[in-house]
Amino acid sequence: MLETKTVRVGSNVLIGSGHPIVVQTMCNTHTSDVEATVAQCRRLAAVGSQLIRITVPSMKDVPCLEEIRRRLRAEGIGTPLVADIHFSPEIAMAVVPIVEKIRINPGNFHPDHDKARELFGQFIEKCREYDRAIRIGLNHGSLGKYIIDKYGNTPEAMALAAFEWVRMCQEANFHNVVVSLKASNTVVMVQAYRRLAAMMQESGVVYPLHVGVTEAGNGDSGRIKSSVAISTLLSEGIGNTIRVSLTEDPANEIPVAQYLAHRYGLPVAVGNDEGRHTKPDRVSLSAREEAILKAACDWGAPLLNHEIDDIPIEDEYLKDEIMQACRRRFYKPEYIACPGCGRTLYDLENTFNKVKERTSHFKDVVIAVMGCIVNGPGEMADADYGYVGEGFGKVTLYRKKDPVLRHIPEDEAVDRLVELIEGDSSLRSE
Ligand code: SF4
Numbered sequence: 521m522l523e524t525k526t527v528r529v530g531s532n533v534l535i536g537s538g539h540p541i542v543v544q545t546m547c548n549t550h551t552s553d554v555e556a557t558v559a560q561c562r563r564l565a566a567v568g569s570q571l572i573r574i575t576v577p578s579m580k581d582v583p584c585l586e587e588i589r590r591r592l593r594a595e596g597i598g599t600p601l602v603a604d605i606h607f608s609p610e611i612a613m614a615v616v617p618i619v620e621k622i623r624i625n626p627g628n629f630h631p632d633h634d635k636a637r638e639l640f641g642q643f644i645e646k647c648r649e650y651d652r653a654i655r656i657g658l659n660h661g662s663l664g665k666y667i668i669d670k671y672g673n674t675p676e677a678m679a680l681a682a683f684e685w686v687r688m689c690q691e692a693n694f695h696n697v698v699v700s701l702k703a704s705n706t707v708v709m710v711q712a713y714r715r716l717a718a719m720m721q722e723s724g725v726v727y728p729l730h731v732g733v734t735e736a737g738n739g740d741s742g743r744i745k746s747s748v749a750i751s752t753l754l755s756e757g758i759g760n761t762i763r764v765s766l767t768e769d770p771a772n773e774i775p776v777a778q779y780l781a782h783r784y785g786l787p788v789a790v791g792n793d794e795g796r797h798t799k800p801d802r803v804s805l806s807a808r809e810e811a812i813l814k815a816a817c818d819w820g821a822p823l824l825n826h827e828i829d830d831i832p833i834e835d836e837y838l839k840d841e842i843m844q845a846c847r848r849r850f851y852k853p854e855y856i857a858c859p860g861c862g863r864t865l866y867d868l869e870n871t872f873n874k875v876k877e878r879t880s881h882f883k884d885v886v887i888a889v890m891g892c893i894v895n896g897p898g899e900m901a902d903a904d905y906g907y908v909g910e911g912f913g914k915v916t917l918y919r920k921k922d923p924v925l926r927h928i929p930e931d932e933a934v935d936r937l938v939e940l941i942e943g944d945s946s947l948r949s950e
Contacts, residue, residue, distance in 0.1 A: 707846075
């Protein structure tokens with residue numbers, strides 16, 4: 521395993537080499553709905569999520585986060601909370617006193633890069649003052665203009681972009697830092713993490729890595745896509761905490777993550793709740809689920825590394841799914857779907873299933889289904905078409921990065937998406 525610093529989150533969750541891989545997930549409730557979020561955290565802690573991330577979309581959600589934490593601690597649930605912050609340094613600063621860890625992309629702190637650096641420097645100092653952990657979290661789909669102009673939109677660019685913030689932490693002698701570089705494309709994701717791991721090794725200070733495939737989708741495809749990429753990295757000793765991101769109930773992510781953590785030889789740490797809570801129950805996998813994950817882990821690395829070109833299994837469906845997850849052969853559209861969070865503006869899971877049912881006959885297209893208009897369009901990465909919730913029952917449809925149909929009522933939006941793809945397919949075939 522890559523030798524890393526040890527990051528402490530709260531009083532007793534340790535992330536880094538020599539410590540068991542930490543399994544985590546994120547709430548998909550609205551943070552302003554304190555009851556629902558507390559109930560979901562309770563369930564996630566019980567099934568074994570060792571960190572729980574909660575989005576904080578606005579300043580109005582900060583007191584809600586505080587109340588969620590207060591209620592959980594009053595119930596004896598000590599699972600450390602991670603605030604997920606997009607864009608706003610003000611919100612990032614405001615949550616430092618409340619939660620154990622904060623996930624930010626410092627590059628989005630300000631459009632002026634020098635100003636973003638200054639704000640990140642202030643943020644580091646506040647985290648030092650409160651003894652908090654930071655996750656520097658960059659995604660392939662949201663690298664930002666400064667980075668793309670400078671380095672292009674590549675795994676190398678992702679690693680370089682993250683390394684700039686890593687360097688700032690190193691120089692500030694602040695080492696309670698975890699880094700993630702997620703992508704929905706498994707090849708890009710694996711290359712980006714490998715590159716960043718090598719850069720940190722060369723620098724002499726290696727921070728633990730949070731590994732995951734973003735917008736992996738749901739069902740077998742989501743599990744397989746996550747497993748091929750995460751297992752490839754874990755088998756190389758890269759990865760200290762994992763999230764298997766699924767467009768489903770977040771509790772469903774935990775057994776998949778636990779399987780991966782166990783398979784790579786490091787028992788999942790338990791008892792992160794300051795001794796006030798009993799050992800979390802393990803969620804068991806069905807025999808079929810286990811067989812799927814095993815096959816994805818067995819064949820993921822050799823396919824992603826181009827050591828083999830096919831896999832010797834008889835189950836054609838499973839073979840197709842694994843080949844597509846590794847981007848070696850596409851037998852159906854490639855789907856990107858965010859897992860949903862407190863920003864989600866519609867019934868994401870059912871809509872995604874409906875989109876899949878209605879578009880499965882298209883070939884060679886990438887279709888994204890995203891929960892919110894704030895981050896969805898940026899996070900769709902290389903999608904050909906996007907279905908993005910606007911809120912208030914309306915949807916915007918995208919062709920590549922361009923919004924082509926806005927304010928479509930939700931009950932018409934899947935039909936309009938199918939028409940849009942069909943129209944483009946017939947133009948291509950003329
Ligand atoms: S794109 Fe999805 S997961 Fe990302 S912030 Fe929006 S709703 Fe949340």
